Ligand SMILES: Nc1ncnc2c1ncn2[C@@H]1O[C@H](COP(=O)(O)OP(=O)(O)O)[C@@H](O)[C@H]1O
């Protein structure tokens with residue numbers, strides 16, 4: 001018998017862009033009645049704030065100086081996740097090209113990570129949540145009873161993203177996500193990596209529904 005219950009479980013979902021983390025995490029949380037936290041949206045919101053402030057993004061010290069300032073609030077309903085910065089709804093703005101192009105260098109600044117780590121742990125609280133990002137199973141929630149590391153072929157990831165963006169050029173999208181993968185995987189603080197004890201799911205050959213089913217099965221086995 002394990003003492004893990006749905007009320008306390010933390011499901012840690014990590015992987016590169018377009019591997020299916022957000023859609024799978026929302027689907028799993030919805031099916032199991034859990035909360036959902038998109039930590040990538042928090043890094044995007046921090047980046048949006050830096051751009052709004054006109055911070056020189058080539059200067060990590062300038063980014064570090066501002067990292068404590070924005071009030072970033074994440075709603076955790078998997079069917080309607082929300083994100084605000086100082087009360088402004090930024091859900092749409094953080095998906096734009098300006099933020100996507102700047103988010104990896106901003107996320108590499110240790111003061112940014114320390115600030116958001118604190119917010120993420122506050123939201124996770126006692127658990128009952130699916131959390132997705134790059135360092136969830138390795139740094140944010142290393143004791144999570146279920147850890148999943150999702151991957152997919154770069155071409156599949158780019159095709160999914162391009163489709164989602166309404167027909168963007170798949171080759172350009174692939175170049176952009178591979179550039180982010182490189183920065184995210186090589187930074188000194190909390191790089192993207194497969195956490196100890198993670199279940200690796202290569203989502204390339206599976207539908208979204210199938211992947212959701214695989215993760216739900218892992219959670220059900222952990223709470224049994
Ligand atoms: N297993 C899958 N098969 C096909 N498409 C998928 C699969 N998982 C996710 N997708 C689609 O791929 C796109 C990117 O998925 P998303 O969940 O946003 O990935 P991530 O959060 O890892 O960047 C979305 O349009 C989503 O619907």
Ligand SMILES: Nc1ccn([C@H]2C[C@H](O)[C@@H](COP(=O)(O)OP(=O)(O)O)O2)c(=O)n1
Nearest residue numbers: 017018039040041043103107133134135180
């Ligand atoms: N836990 C996390 C989550 C995201 N990040 C950074 C690195 C990512 O390139 C950006 C954006 O993450 P996001 O999950 O929104 O990216 P995609 O939706 O997969 O394109 O944030 C991070 O450093 N640590």
